[in-house]
Amino acid sequence: AQKxxxxxxxxxxxxxxxxxxxxxxxxxxTTYYLFWYKQPPSGELVFLIRRNSFDEQNEISGRYSWNxxxxxxxxxFTITASQVVDSAVYFCALTRDVTNAGKSTFGDxxxxxxxx
Amino acid sequence: xxxxxxxxKYLFRKEGxxxxxxxEQNLNHDAMYWYRQDPGQGLRLIYYSQxxxxxxxxxxxxxxxxxxxxxxxxxxxxxxAQKNPTAFYLxxxxxxxxxxxxxxxxxxxxxxx
Numbered sequence: 001a002q003k004x005x006x007x008x009x010x011x012x013x014x015x016x017x018x019x020x021x022x023x024x025x026x027x028x029x030t031t032y033y034l035f036w037y038k039q040p041p042s043g044e045l046v047f048l049i050r051r052n053s054f055d056e057q058n059e060i061s062g063r064y065s066w067n068x069x070x071x072x073x074x075x076x077f078t079i080t081a082s083q084v085v086d087s088a089v090y091f092c093a094l095t096r097d098v099t100n101a102g103k104s105t106f107g108d109x110x111x112x113x114x115x116x
Numbered sequence: 117x118x119x120x121x122x123x124x125k126y127l128f129r130k131e132g133x134x135x136x137x138x139x140e141q142n143l144n145h146d147a148m149y150w151y152r153q154d155p156g157q158g159l160r161l162i163y164y165s166q167x168x169x170x171x172x173x174x175x176x177x178x179x180x181x182x183x184x185x186x187x188x189x190x191x192x193x194x195x196x197a198q199k200n201p202t203a204f205y206l207x208x209x210x211x212x213x214x215x216x217x218x219x220x221x222x223x224x225x226x227x228x229x
Binding site: 046050091093097098101103106109 | 120147149159160161164174204206208210214215216218219221222223
């Protein structure tokens with residue numbers, strides 16, 4: 001069985017602070033894919049990134065960066081110089097293959113509040 | 117613009133009534149999904165459809181029904197058999213590209229009075 005744990009239920013920071021959202025996963029599959037989604041107050045989830053299990057290269061996209069560590073089964077997400085618009089619920093998700101991405105196991109989400 | 121449109125955004129229902137949530141997409145995606153989101157919880161899969169005229173139960177299908185008569189449309193009916201229907205419902209489609217990216221609608225919030 002697969003499991004995704006986002007231990008941080010809520011995080012509150014002041015604008016311009018850096019913040020890291022943790023994601024720890026469990027799977028017996030040797031090949032798998034991890035995703036991060038953002039859910040702003042409007043409700044729809046927005047895809048941020050996908051990472052496969054055989055590519056441990058970290059990724060940076062603007063103020064966003066992701067640290068994938070297979071040894072600790074973690075796929076953490078860092079926002080640098082946070083902004084009020086980053087306030088949202090962030091979900092980490094796990095699937096064994098991308099054709100079944102719709103059947104991903106989702107974490108419970110981390111609610112990030114960025115105060116001005 | 118291409119995307120997923122869900123309606124209504126808010127819906128109130130009396131106990132014992134069935135209600136149908138609409139989900140329409142113009143992304144030309146084959147695969148579509150319905151999820152339920154409860155406060156402080158992740159998404160749970162209700163039903164999914166990989167192709168027109170075919171659909172499969174997800175993890176929490178009891179008390180729900182769907183149809184997929186057209187590629188663009190995947191309506192969800194919350195029946196009176198669903199014991200705790202008050203929730204936020206999200207519809208999504210999956211990109212056929214190798215990313216596996218999901219595209220979501222803005223959701224429908226159902227409240228049973």
